[in-house]
Structures are given as structure tokens and as C-alpha cells.
Amino acid sequence: MKNWAENVQWNPSAVAFPHSENEIQQLVLKAIRFNQKIRVIGSGHSFTSLCSTDEILVTLDNFQGLISIDKEKNQATVKAGTKLSLLGELLFKEGLAMENMGDINVQSIAGAISTGTHGTGINLKSISNQVIGLKFVNGKGEIIECSTTKNTELFKAAQVSLGCLGIITEITLQCVPTYKLKLQNKKEKLSDVLATLDERNSQNRNFEFYWIPYTNTAWTKTSNIVEDSEPDKVNFFNYWTEYVLENYVFKLMCEYARVLPSQNKTVANITAASISNVKKVYHSHKVYATQRMVKFHEMEYNVPVETYQDVFKDVQKIVNSKKFNIHFPIENRWVKGDDVYMSPAYNRDSAYIACHVYNKKDSSAYFTALEEIFKAYDGRPHWGKINTFTTDDIVRMYPKFADFLTFRKEHDPENIFVNPYLQKLLGI
Numbered sequence: 001m002k003n004w005a006e007n008v009q010w011n012p013s014a015v016a017f018p019h020s021e022n023e024i025q026q027l028v029l030k031a032i033r034f035n036q037k038i039r040v041i042g043s044g045h046s047f048t049s050l051c052s053t054d055e056i057l058v059t060l061d062n063f064q065g066l067i068s069i070d071k072e073k074n075q076a077t078v079k080a081g082t083k084l085s086l087l088g089e090l091l092f093k094e095g096l097a098m099e100n101m102g103d104i105n106v107q108s109i110a111g112a113i114s115t116g117t118h119g120t121g122i123n124l125k126s127i128s129n130q131v132i133g134l135k136f137v138n139g140k141g142e143i144i145e146c147s148t149t150k151n152t153e154l155f156k157a158a159q160v161s162l163g164c165l166g167i168i169t170e171i172t173l174q175c176v177p178t179y180k181l182k183l184q185n186k187k188e189k190l191s192d193v194l195a196t197l198d199e200r201n202s203q204n205r206n207f208e209f210y211w212i213p214y215t216n217t218a219w220t221k222t223s224n225i226v227e228d229s230e231p232d233k234v235n236f237f238n239y240w241t242e243y244v245l246e247n248y249v250f251k252l253m254c255e256y257a258r259v260l261p262s263q264n265k266t267v268a269n270i271t272a273a274s275i276s277n278v279k280k281v282y283h284s285h286k287v288y289a290t291q292r293m294v295k296f297h298e299m300e301y302n303v304p305v306e307t308y309q310d311v312f313k314d315v316q317k318i319v320n321s322k323k324f325n326i327h328f329p330i331e332n333r334w335v336k337g338d339d340v341y342m343s344p345a346y347n348r349d350s351a352y353i354a355c356h357v358y359n360k361k362d363s364s365a366y367f368t369a370l371e372e373i374f375k376a377y378d379g380r381p382h383w384g385k386i387n388t389f390t391t392d393d394i395v396r397m398y399p400k401f402a403d404f405l406t407f408r409k410e411h412d413p414e415n416i417f418v419n420p421y422l423q424k425l426l427g428i
Contacts, residue, residue, distance in 0.1 A: 032319025088285030115384035120333035133172035139412030302344035391427035
């Protein structure tokens with residue numbers, strides 16, 4: 001098996017497709033009986049070895065859908081394997097929506113929260129903070145419940161768990177009534193964007209931008225809630241820019257730069273020149289997500305928001321040195337701080353910088369240089385993205401790590417859910 005980016009491959013001895021919580025529990029009890037290991041995979045969108053195992057791999061693809069809805073409280077309980085794309089549609093039919101989402105919607109809801117996945121918005125927290133309750137089968141075969149009102153400290157460990165406490169079966173989300181977003185994508189000067197970041201973040205619900213390497217070009221994406229506007233119809237222009245140009249044409253450019261590395265700057269300039277201004281109004285779950293057909297490797301780090309400008313300047317120097325075989329745009333997003341033990345945004349308002357390399361290229365030297373910058377500014381990695389974080393790094397950067405390990409040991413005493421990657425990362 002391999003992940004989406006095709007940079008991690010493994011061969012499980014068995015793959016299980018449970019249909020119910022009881023089946024999940026029986027899988028765990030059997031693993032305990034025969035001293036076997038289990039890892040769970042969502043959609044394979046992690047770029048690290050979080051899901052790899054040579055023993056039992058569990059996929060929750062057959063365990064999707066709504067369990068219950070509380071319309072008075074705007075709350076929904078869903079099966080853990082539910083893909084975000086399906087979840088958006090199911091909630092919409094009930095008059096509900098997620099408060100915020102990331103820019104990819106193919107992940108499972110459990111996988112998204114377990115790795116600290118996020119969207120953007122200086123006043124909005126990561127997806128795990130929309131969770132108000134969880135159920136999981138722990139390493140003793142017990143069904144455990146925790147929430148904002150029950151087993152609250154355990155809940156803070158379980159919101160971003162890296163799959164270490166057990167197999168999540170149910171997730172209760174605090175939703176909001178459905179809403180429409182007006183999205184505006186613009187081609188702008190990078191220097192103008194950097195000079196007005198505080199204003200853009202404070203005056204817009206969602207703001208992010210992509211820097212096109214070697215250029216002074218930024219592709220900004222801004223969205224705000226609108227009340228009266230009717231949703232736009234998908235037209236040929238939107239289809240061409242958001243689907244064809246960003247996928248098929250960009251794929252050709254990636255192949256061109258792979259064969260001729262000297263043309264990375266040319267490809268970047270073509271990318272910058274092809275950016276179109278786009279405006280559309282649509283239901284929120286249809287606005288956040290972007291189709292990604294060009295496969296890449298990704299490193300994404302969270303840094304304290306007050307250090308962002310300095311970090312980005314250092315990233316620019318690295319990229320503009322032209323020492324690396326890259327041309328992919330660099331994504332910049334903002335997230336409000338939280339109190340989740342293993343969240344990269346723990347106790348700090350944060351900026352996220354995501355750097356990508358076409359998956360047929362070697363990304364190691366580039367990512368090594370970037371990681372040195374991020375770590376110098378107290379960076380914390382997105383747990384699903386490539387990084388070389390060590391146990392010592394986690395001890396230094398995560399004040400609640402010891403508490404997290406205590407809960408992990410309590411709920412998985414035989415290390416049923418620990419693979420070699422996690423053993424090394426967490427010092428188990």
C-alpha cells in the first residue's frame with residue numbers, strides 16, 4: 001500500500017473494513033489476544049508514516065454517515081470514517097455546516113482532527129476545536145467517551161491524538177447554520193500583501209495567499225459570509241481556472257520542470273502570469289475545498305503569528321537562492337490558538353507556512369533547509385506533513401506532552417496502536 005503522495009509504502013498483513021463500532025471493538029480485542037498491532041488509515045493524505053504497519057491496517061471507509069442531529073444546538077454526531085466531502089453534503093441537507101474547513105475535503109473527519117488539520121482565519125481555530133465529543137475503542141478493547149463536559153482532560157488529549165489512544169468511532173461536532181461565502185481570488189503584488197497582512201486578516205473571515213517562487217506575485221484568496229446573494233452557477237470560466245489550469249495544465253508544467261530543472265523559474269513565471277481574478281458566491285462547504293490532482297510532497301509548519309514576517313523573509317531567501325529544484329507556490333494561512341494538548345496551535349495564535357514539491361522530485365534538501373528556519377522560530381509541524389521532529393523537540397515545544405503520554409499509556413498499555421514511526425517520534 002502507499003499514501004496519496006506515494007512517498008510512503010508498506011505491506012500490512014491484513015486490511016480490515018469494519019461496518020460498525022462493535023466490529024471495530026472485536027478487531028481490537030482480537031489484536032490484543034494475538035499480540036498484534038493496529039493502525040488506522042483515513043484517506044492516505046498524511047505525508048509521514050503515521051498509518052504504516054506490517055500488521056493490521058483498519059480503514060473506516062465502510063463506516064461513514066450521520067448518527068444523530070440536534071438542530072436546536074446545531075450539533076451533529078457522525079461516524080469517524082466519514083469523508084469531509086460527504087460530511088459537508090450531509091450537514092447541508094440538515095441545514096448545518098462546519099464553521100471552517102481546510103482546502104482539501106477528501107480526508108476522513110477522524111484523520112483530519114487527529115493530525116491537527118486546519119483552515120484559515122485569524123479568529124478561527126483548527127478543525128479539532130469544532131469537536132465537542134468523541135468515542136473511541138482503546139487498547140484494552142473498552143469503548144471510551146470524552147467531551148467538553150465528560151473526561152475533559154482526556155478529551156484534550158484525544159482531540160489531536162495521532163491515532164495513539166485508540167480507534168475513534170464517533171465524533172460530535174459543534175456546527176453552525178448553513179451559510180454562503182463570497183470568495184475572491186486575486187493576482188496581487190507580494191510586497192503589497194505583506195505590507196497589509198494585519199488589515200487583511202482582521203477585516204476578512206478567511207484569508208490566505210500563495211507566493212509564486214522567484215516572483216513578486218501572490219495569489220490571494222479571501223472569503224466572507226454573505227446573506228442575500230444567491231449561489232452562483234458553475235460556469236466555464238470557473239471550471240477552466242479552478243480545474244483545468246490548476247490541475248492538467250499545471251501537471252504539464254511540473255513535468256516540464258522535472259525534465260529540465262533549469263526551467264523552474266520559467267514555470268513559476270508562467271504560473272504567475274496565468275493567475276486569474278475569480279469571484280463567486282456559494283455554500284460554504286463548496287468554497288473551501290480545492291481539487292488537487294497534481295501529487296506533491298508537503299512540509300507545513302506552524303509558527304507564532306508575531307514571528308511570521310521574519311520567518312517568511314527567511315523562506316524567501318532560501319527559495320530565491322535557486323539552489324533547489326522547486327517551483328510550487330508556497331501557501332500561507334492563519335489560525336487562532338487553542339488548548340488542545342498536541343495541537344500545533346497550542347497556546348498561541350499561529351501562522352502556517354506550507355511548502356510543496358512535485359512528488360516525482362527529491363524534496364529532502366529543500367525541506368531540510370526550510371525546517372532549520374521553522375525550528376529557529378519555535379515552529380511546530382503539522383503532524384500529517386513531512387518533518388524530522390524528535391521526542392526532545394516535542395518535550396520542548398509541547399507543555400502538555402507528558403500528560404498526553406500518561407493518557408496514551410493508560411488507554412493503550414500494550415502499545416497496540418504504536419508503529420515504529422510513533423515509537424521513535426514519541427519516545428515510547
